[in-house]
Amino acid sequence: DLTMPEMDGYQVLSALRAEGLKAQVIVISGDVQEQAVHRVLELGALAFLKKPFDENELRQTLSQLGLLTQPGQTPPQTRSLTNTAISFHDAFRETVNVAIGQAAALIANVLGVFVQLPVPNVNILEVGELHMALNDAGSSQQLTAICQGFIGSGIAGEALLIFHESEIADIAQLMQRQSSDYSDLEMLLDLSSVLIGACLSSIAEQIDVVFSQGHPQILGQHAAIEELIHVNRKHWKKTLAVEISYSLEGHDIRFDLLLLFTEDSIERLTQKLTYLMT
Incomplete structure (x- = not known):
């Protein structure tokens, strides 16, 4: 995300770059200014999706980036999902x-x-x-x-x-x-x-x-x-x-x-x- 307290998304991307961390980042944000999209790509984000994002668009983006697990494959790591109530x-x-x-x-x-x-x-x-x-x-x-x-x-x-x-x-x-x-x-x-x-x-x-x-x-x-x-x-x-x-x-x-x-x-x-x- 871009709009966050304490550190915004731009600062996170800058910190990842400064510390040499090899995270693969996709930005999903409601800030759809052209300059916002340009800035995050310059800072190393792989893609930008605008909120509210479309599920098919997300799948297509992950697939194009080689980040989507193919059917029949087991992900290298699994995470238990919990139903978290949203206030x-x-x-x-x-x-x-x-x-x-x-x-x-x-x-x-x-x-x-x-x-x-x-x-x-x-x-x-x-x-x-x-x-x-x-x-x-x-x-x-x-x-x-x-x-x-x-x-x-x-x-x-x-x-x-x-x-x-x-x-x-x-x-x-x-x-x-x-x-x-x-x-x-x-x-x-x-x-x-x-x-x-x-x-x-x-x-x-x-x-x-x-x-x-x-x-x-x-x-x-x-x-x-x-x-x-x-x-x-x-x-x-x-x-x-x-x-x-x-x-x-x-x-x-x-x-x-x-x-x-x-x-x-x-x-x-x-x-x-x-x-x-x-």
């Missing part, structure tokens, strides 16, 4: 991991940069914690937060993309803004629409649902925080929150994506993920 948090984190990788590939193409991906944080927030987080995002003079609602197949929530004011000029330069008529807020709304839309579309595709998405709005300006919480209060007693912090390599730019799923959505998500894992 909802782990399954959902992996689903989000694939989604943010696909969104990063889009952003990388739009901005012409390499996007560094984190391990997503998945937590259950109480309504008070959510209220505080939204208030902080909406009231800070140093932050601009874009929110966009989504709903479909019994799953609903809000996506928030948070930009730091000091980075907006750098983002405008990367997007090669030509006209002064194209304001900072319009630029951020467009970028948010691409990033949030790509994440939600990938999650929806993986769990086989269709999301209807609202128009992106500026939190605290076009969308009042109190109103957002009041409308969703009965659904947000407990909120499934996913936190993702994107950063752009070679630039002091980071934007944070927060996906908030209503408490009512958790049961439906659990059903969908259970089906996906079986």
Whole structure:
């Protein structure tokens, strides 16, 4: 894998090379940026498969590399298999991991940069914690937060993309803004629409649902925080929150994506993920 805590996949490949270890490595990752694929092959990986991978594609890759045991042959080593239960948090984190990788590939193409991906944080927030987080995002003079609602197949929530004011000029330069008529807020709304839309579309595709998405709005300006919480209060007693912090390599730019799923959505998500894992 590429996106891992402590050491990421690139660092593992570099360490294998530095220590002269003759491991045969295939990378399977949700980070599908062209530059990610190029980098791992340069670091010695034999192949790259994107998540979620197809079983036939994996078999074909192993066969081409001479790593697949032929029928009738006994593998040199056998390993006992155990049925390990996969928790909802782990399954959902992996689903989000694939989604943010696909969104990063889009952003990388739009901005012409390499996007560094984190391990997503998945937590259950109480309504008070959510209220505080939204208030902080909406009231800070140093932050601009874009929110966009989504709903479909019994799953609903809000996506928030948070930009730091000091980075907006750098983002405008990367997007090669030509006209002064194209304001900072319009630029951020467009970028948010691409990033949030790509994440939600990938999650929806993986769990086989269709999301209807609202128009992106500026939190605290076009969308009042109190109103957002009041409308969703009965659904947000407990909120499934996913936190993702994107950063752009070679630039002091980071934007944070927060996906908030209503408490009512958790049961439906659990059903969908259970089906996906079986």
